[in-house]
Every structure is written in C-alpha cells, then in structure tokens.
Amino acid sequence: MGKIISVHSFRGGTGKSNVTANLAALLARLGKRVGIVDTDIQSPGIHVLFNLSPERFRYALNDYLWGKCRIEEAAYDVSGVLEGRRLKDAGSLHLIPGSMRTGEITRILRDGYDVGLLNSGFQELMERLELTHLLIDTHPGVNEETLLSIAISDILLLILRPDQQDYQGTAITVELARQLEVEQTFMLVNKAINPRDFTALKQRVESTYHVPVLGVLPLSGDVAILGSGDIFALANPDHPVTSVLEAAAQRIDAA
Amino acid sequence: MTSIRVVFPLIFALQIFVAVGLTGAIAYVSHMREAQDTAKEILELIGNMIDDQLYRFLSQPIDLTQVYADSLRGRPDLPLDDLLEPRLVKKLSNGVWTQAQMTRWANLSIANSAGQNLRFDRREYGKKVVKVSDIRRGGGVEWRLLENYGKGGMPLEVQEAAYDPRTEAYYRDALAKGGLVVSPIHFSPLLQGSAPVVTVAEPVYDAHGRPRAVVSSDIYLAGIGRYLQNLHLPNSSIAFLFFAEGHLIAGSRGSFPGPIAGRLPLATASSDPIIRATAGYIGERYGFLAVPDAESFRYVRGEQHNYVHTDHLLTDRQFAGLGLDWRLAVVIEESDLIENLITGIHSAAWLSLGLLVLAVAVGSWTAAGMIRPILTLGKVAAALEKDELDARHLDIRQLERDTRRRNEFGELAHVFLRMVLEVRARHDLLEAQLEQLRVNIDEADTQAKIRQIADTEFFADLKAKATRIREERKRAAEPSAQAFAEHDP
Numbered sequence: 105m106g107k108i109i110s111v112h113s114f115r116g117g118t119g120k121s122n123v124t125a126n127l128a129a130l131l132a133r134l135g136k137r138v139g140i141v142d143t144d145i146q147s148p149g150i151h152v153l154f155n156l157s158p159e160r161f162r163y164a165l166n167d168y169l170w171g172k173c174r175i176e177e178a179a180y181d182v183s184g185v186l187e188g189r190r191l192k193d194a195g196s197l198h199l200i201p202g203s204m205r206t207g208e209i210t211r212i213l214r215d216g217y218d219v220g221l222l223n224s225g226f227q228e229l230m231e232r233l234e235l236t237h238l239l240i241d242t243h244p245g246v247n248e249e250t251l252l253s254i255a256i257s258d259i260l261l262l263i264l265r266p267d268q269q270d271y272q273g274t275a276i277t278v279e280l281a282r283q284l285e286v287e288q289t290f291m292l293v294n295k296a297i298n299p300r301d302f303t304a305l306k307q308r309v310e311s312t313y314h315v316p317v318l319g320v321l322p323l324s325g326d327v328a329i330l331g332s333g334d335i336f337a338l339a340n341p342d343h344p345v346t347s348v349l350e351a352a353a354q355r356i357d358a359a
Numbered sequence: 360m361t362s363i364r365v366v367f368p369l370i371f372a373l374q375i376f377v378a379v380g381l382t383g384a385i386a387y388v389s390h391m392r393e394a395q396d397t398a399k400e401i402l403e404l405i406g407n408m409i410d411d412q413l414y415r416f417l418s419q420p421i422d423l424t425q426v427y428a429d430s431l432r433g434r435p436d437l438p439l440d441d442l443l444e445p446r447l448v449k450k451l452s453n454g455v456w457t458q459a460q461m462t463r464w465a466n467l468s469i470a471n472s473a474g475q476n477l478r479f480d481r482r483e484y485g486k487k488v489v490k491v492s493d494i495r496r497g498g499g500v501e502w503r504l505l506e507n508y509g510k511g512g513m514p515l516e517v518q519e520a521a522y523d524p525r526t527e528a529y530y531r532d533a534l535a536k537g538g539l540v541v542s543p544i545h546f547s548p549l550l551q552g553s554a555p556v557v558t559v560a561e562p563v564y565d566a567h568g569r570p571r572a573v574v575s576s577d578i579y580l581a582g583i584g585r586y587l588q589n590l591h592l593p594n595s596s597i598a599f600l601f602f603a604e605g606h607l608i609a610g611s612r613g614s615f616p617g618p619i620a621g622r623l624p625l626a627t628a629s630s631d632p633i634i635r636a637t638a639g640y641i642g643e644r645y646g647f648l649a650v651p652d653a654e655s656f657r658y659v660r661g662e663q664h665n666y667v668h669t670d671h672l673l674t675d676r677q678f679a680g681l682g683l684d685w686r687l688a689v690v691i692e693e694s695d696l697i698e699n700l701i702t703g704i705h706s707a708a709w710l711s712l713g714l715l716v717l718a719v720a721v722g723s724w725t726a727a728g729m730i731r732p733i734l735t736l737g738k739v740a741a742a743l744e745k746d747e748l749d750a751r752h753l754d755i756r757q758l759e760r761d762t763r764r765r766n767e768f769g770e771l772a773h774v775f776l777r778m779v780l781e782v783r784a785r786h787d788l789l790e791a792q793l794e795q796l797r798v799n800i801d802e803a804d805t806q807a808k809i810r811q812i813a814d815t816e817f818f819a820d821l822k823a824k825a826t827r828i829r830e831e832r833k834r835a836a837e838p839s840a841q842a843f844a845e846h847d848p
C-alpha cells in the first residue's frame with residue numbers, strides 16, 4: 105500500500121510546491137511511482153514546475169471528486185521531466201492538478217471537501233495508478249481543507265522558514281497533527297540564512313518540536329533564479345541543495 | 360572641534376575680504392599719489408606762469424631804462440648839466456613817451472651829478488607829469504604837467520623834503536657797477552604816500568668817462584600784488600612773493616599791510632592765514648634763505664593739508680646777475696584739489712563694501728553648498744554607528760540626492776551610499792541569523808489557538824473519521840499482505 109504525504113507550511117511562499125516537486129522527482133528517480141495532488145485551490149501552482157499549462161488538462165482533482173470523470177482522466181503523466189534521469193526504470197510521476205476554474209473554486213470554498221470522499225478518491229487513485237507515494241501540496245495555514253489532508257495522511261512534512269512567525273505557527277500544526285494521530289511528522293527548514301549554523305539550527309528545531317528535521321535548505325540564489333520554472337534537483341544534480349533534498353527523499357522512502 | 364560649517368565659509372569670506380580690501384587700499388593709495396602728482400604739476404605750472412608774467416612785468420622798466428640810456432649815449436652833444444632847462448626837458452620827454460606808450464605805469468628818471476633830478480610820470484594824474492628837484496635849490500620836489508612846464512604858474516604839488524638822487528642806493532650802485540643794476544626795495548619819496556619800489560638804473564658817461572647822468576625807472580611792488588591778484592588761480596590756492604629774509608613782496612590774496620617803520624612786513628605776519636602758515640612752515644623747514652629751487656612739498660596745518668611749490672624767481676635771461684633774490688610760493692589746499700577725488704574714492708569704498716558683503720554672502724552660500732555633502736556623510740555615518748538608519752532616514756535621502764551631483768562629491772556620496780547599504784545589508788543578515796536561532800515559542804498562545812480548533816465539532820468529527828479511515832486502511836492492507844505472503848514463497 106502506498107503512502108500519503110501532506111506537505112504543509114504555516115505561511116505561504118515557504119517553498120512547499122518546490123519541495124514537493126523536487127521530492128516527488130527524486131522519489132521517481134529512485135524507481136517509485138509517485139503522484140502529486142495540488143489541493144491548494146486558492147493558488148494552485150505546482151503544475152508550472154512540470155511545465156504543464158492549464159490548457160493541456162481537461163480535468164482536475166475536483167472533477168473526479170464530483171464524479172465528472174474517472175481518476176485516470178484527471179491524472180497527467182509528467183514523467184517526461186525525468187528525461188531518462190531515472191535510476192530505476194519503474195519510476196514515474198503523475199500530477200493531479202487543482203482546479204483552475206473560478207466557479208469550482210468558490211464551490212469548494214463554500215461546501216468543503218468531504219473527508220471520506222477525499223480519502224476514497226486518493227485510495228482509488230493510488231490503486232489505479234499503483235502509486236507508492238502520493239504527495240499533497242497543500243494550502244498554507246490551518247483551515248479545514250488542510251486539516252482534512254493532514255488527517256488522511258500517513259506522513260506530514262512541515263516546511264518552515266527559520267523565523268519567529270513560522271516557529272510559532274508551526275507549533276500549532278505539530279500539536280494538531282499529534283491529536284489527529286498522524287503516524288509520522290517530519291520537518292524541513294527552508295530559506296535558512298547562515299550555512300555555518302545549520303547543524304545548530306537543526307538541533308534547535310528538533311529539540312523544540314520533538315520532530316525529526318529532514319534537512320536544512322539555505323536561502324539560495326540559485327533556487328530563486330530557477331524559480332518555479334523547473335525542478336531544481338533534476339537540473340542541478342551536483343548542487344548541495346540537491347543532496348539535502350536527496351537525503352530527505354530517502355528518509356521519506358524509508359519511513 | 361570647530362565645524363567646517365563655520366571654518367570653511369569663514370576662510371572663504373576672509374579671503375574675499377583681504378582681496379577686496381587690498382584692491383581698495385591699493386586703489387586708494389594710487390589715487391592719493393596721483394592727486395599729489397597732479398597737485399605738484401599744477402603748482403609748478405602756476406609757478407612757471409607767474410615767473411613768466413613777472414618777467415614781462417619787470418622787463419619793461421629794464422628795457423625802458425636801457426633803451427633810454429642808449430639813446431642818451433647816442434647824443435653826446437646834448438648837455439645834461441642843467442636837466443631842468445625847459446627846452447631840454449621837452450626834448451628828453453619825446454623819447455620817453457614813445458618808449459613808454461605801452462604801459463600806464465611807466466616812469467623814468469634822469470639824475471645828474473649836480474644833484475638834479477628829472478622824472479617823467481603819469482601815475483597819479485593820468486596825464487603826463489614831470490617831477491623836478493634840484494638839491495642846489497633846496498631839493499624840494501615840484502610836480503607840473505609836462506605841457507605847462509617852463510610856463511611858470513603854480514606847481515601841481517610840492518614836496519618840501521629835500522631829495523638828492525645821488526644819495527639813493529640805485530644811483531650809487533649804478534655808478535659803482537658802471538652798468539645796469541636793480542636796487543633793493545626802498546620807499547620812493549617821489550610817490551604819494553611813499554610806496555615800496557625797486558629801482559632799475561643805468562649810468563651814462565661822457566667821452567672822458569665822467570658820468571653824465573643815471574637813467575632809472577621804479578617798479579611798484581603794489582603793482583606786482585595787483586597783478587598776482589588778477590591771475591586766475593584755482594580756488595583756495597594762493598601765490599606770494601617774498602625775500603630771502605622772509606619779507607613779503609606781494610600776494611595773490613588778502614590785504615597787505617603797508618610798510619611798518621619803513622620796512623616790509625614779514626610773511627609770517629601776513630593777515631592771510633595760509634600765507635602765514637606756509638611762510639612759518641618754510642621758515643622752519645629751510646630757513647628763508649635756503650629755500651631750494653623748484654621744490655614741492657606737503658604740510659599739515661591743523662586739520663588742513665596743503666601742497667606747496669616754492670621757486671626762485673627771475674634767475675635767468677637779463678635778470679641773471681642783477682642780484683634779485685625773490686622767491687615765490689604757490690599753495691593749494693589738498694581738500695580743494697582732491698575733493699572730487701575723495702568723493703570718488705568714498706563711493707568706490709562703499710561699492711567695495713557692498714561687493715564685499717555680497718561676495719561674503721555668495722561665498723558662504725557656496726561654501727555651505729560645498730560642505731553640505733560632507734556634513735551629510737558625517738550624519739549618515741553617525742546614524743549608522745548608532746544603528747538608527749533606515750531607508751526612510753532623512754539623511755540617507757539627502758545622500759541619495761547627493762549621488763546625482765556630477766562631481767567628486769557625487770562620486771563620494773555614491774561610494775559612501777553603496778558602503779552604507781552594504782553595511783546595513785550585512786547588519787540585517789546578522790540580525791536574521793541570530794533571529795533564526797532564537798526558537799522562541801509562546802506556549803500559552805499556542806495552547807489557546809490549538810484549543811480553539813481542537814474544541815470544535817469539526818475537529819472532533821475529523822478526528823473520529825481519521826481513526827476509522829486508518830483502521831479501514833490497515834484492515835484493507837492486511838489481507839493483501841497475506842495474499843502477497845502466500846504468493847511469495
């Protein structure tokens with residue numbers, strides 16, 4: 105049975121979409137069959153990282169949830185980004201974009217997802233596509249949709265920036281995840297400033313939240329330049345940031 | 360510490376002050392020198408003019424005397440033993456009037472060794488007059504109209520005091536020298552009121568070298584005075600003649616006291632204050648005898664500055680060797696001469712002062728403008744040091760404006776601004792680094808927020824559903840796991 109992994113952060117712009125895409129790509133390269141779901145309906149964006157323009161997809165996650173299509177029809181194979189960089193042949197990448205249609209966005213905001221429906225949808229998706237990992241790119245902050253995603257996840261990956269606001273906000277999410285009995289919670293610090301402090305920073309965060317930290321990513325000009333136009337780890341296999349991401353992917357795979 | 364805000368404009372202003380002041384002072388000095396030169400020139404000019412006029416004035420009686428003496432020499436047959444003989448007087452008078460047509464003051468005397476004296480004159484009456492005296496007949500002087508001479512009747516005037524020409528200085532000097540002489544000043548008894556005169560005289564001898572007569576002519580000093588007074592000298596300038604001993608001969612201004620006890624008054628006793636002061640100064644400075652030729656100088660009397668030019672008169676041509684020792688002083692008041700000049704200098708001084716104020720103002724303004732960027736740098740640096748600098752800081756705004764200057768200040772401001780921004784960026788980074796290690800969680804706040812969510816019905820429901828889902832998933836996973844186990848040997 106595959107694993108559902110929610111990627112979440114307290115604040116927007118922390119690097120969720122980037123980390124999700126990179127981890128997904130690195131897992132696929134390890135031979136995993138990986139699905140990515142964009143539940144950030146208010147500002148979906150992960151498709152950009154896979155060069156998938158909204159005109160090219162007919163159906164999105166909500167179409168399936170509302171019975172408008174079969175799950176295979178909402179999933180787009182984006183394994184192309186791997187471009188033969190797969191380490192094991194079996195690996196593949198599938199993206200289920202969030203809705204881009206404004207009418208549907210308001211409907212979801214009004215009615216909300218049903219947790220059961222969402223869960224059975226994800227289960228069906230994983231079965232049909234034989235996924236080993238399903239990564240959910242969430243909307244930032246604590247709201248009902250986020251809590252739904254977290255509730256049905258096997259793993260919660262919290263992305264945080266090393267500053268007071270995120271430290272404070274993340275503490276709430278960690279506690280809520282604990283109450284929802286999520287099996288495994290991880291953290292990943294992004295946009296940290298001084299690389300010399302990273303070990304100390306990691307220890308500090310781990311001892312504060314009692315949650316394992318998968319890695320500390322620096323605020324890197326290189327990452328910013330690539331922006332959300334490409335998958336960094338694939339484009340820069342020898343970059344120190346890539347090695348941190350690879351280590352994180354391996355920990356997730358092993359969990 | 361003295362701020363450059365003060366020092367810089369001060370130095371600037373001082374430089375301007377010195378420059379303008381120096382120019383003004385130089386201009387003033389050169390103007391004054393020019394004024395002095397001008398004064399000297401004017402005085403010399405006046406002196407020369409007087410000398411020239413005086414020469415003409417004095418040369419007439421000399422010419423008259425010499426020409427008349429010559430004409431007597433040309434008539435050796437003319438007996439001069441009895442000068443008063445009417446027909447002789449007639450003859451002698453012809454030559455005189457032709458010679459003396461030109462001047463109203465002309466007079467001529469002929470004296471013989473017998474003590475007779477015949478004088479042609481017209482001074483007091485305008486008409487031609489003869490004044491005759493004979494010491495052998497008592498020496499009294501009778502005045503008669505020439506046209507009535509020898510016809511008897513009452514004389515016009517009679518002077519009782521005996522007059523013997525042979526005792527006069529001119530007579531003795533002429534014979535002693537045997538040529539033309541000019542007598543010292545004396546008071547002629549042949550004039551009403553006895554006026555001071557000098558007499559020009561020349562002897563005439565017979566074939567045996569015996570004196571036949573002495574021809575002479577008187578020069579009235581009062582006439583010289585009138586002449587000087589008629590000269591058009593500049594206002595407040597004065598010219599006067601004096602002897603080596605300091606006796607005043609004549610002046611262009613002021614009333615002249617008559618002779619005192621038969622002597623001319625001293626110049627130092629003149630009624631005119633300028634003559635008095637100038638003469639006093641000359642006497643003190645040179646002693647009257649030693650006044651140098653053509654000398655110009657300036658002296659101060661009370662508040663007043665005067666320029667003076669002194670010269671010896673009649674030292675050349677036919678006067679040379681006549682023993683005249685006349686000196687001339689021409690005085691001009693400085694104030695009169697350079698009044699215009701001084702007003703000019705004053706207005707120039709005011710203009711300079713105005714320019715100075717303007718220059719100092721402009722200088723200060725420029726200096727302030729020039730040093731402002733430096734002050735801004737200082738303020739920004741101070742603010743940076745105290746960690747009070749942000750992008751909205753007024754001084755950093757000013758610094759940004761300064762970078763737009765197209766000069767070294769602009770470059771400096773540019774470099775400085777870049778440095779400041781760099782320092783600030785580094786500082787911010789350091790702050791952030793410290794911040795990211797300061798993992799500080801407000802436990803109470805966190806708990807409150809968690810309770811807010813956890814206490815909702817939604818969350819309780821979600822929690823229950825999540826538990827159920829997990830159990831279902833576990834159950835679903837187990838059979839298949841068994842199935843795998845069965846298939847996998």
Ligand SMILES: Nc1ncnc2c1ncn2[C@@H]1O[C@H](COP(=O)(O)OP(=O)(O)OP(=O)(O)O)[C@@H](O)[C@H]1O
Nearest residue numbers: 116117118119120121122295322323324327328331
């Ligand atoms: N380590 C990093 N160094 C520099 N820039 C980064 C880094 N990580 C992410 N970014 C940049 O931050 C921006 C936000 O990243 P991203 O879209 O992945 O965040 P997000 O959490 O998904 O945002 P949102 O909440 O809006 O979905 C992107 O422009 C990305 O290029």
Ligand SMILES: [Mg+2]
Nearest residue numbers: 120121144149
């Ligand atoms: Mg995102």
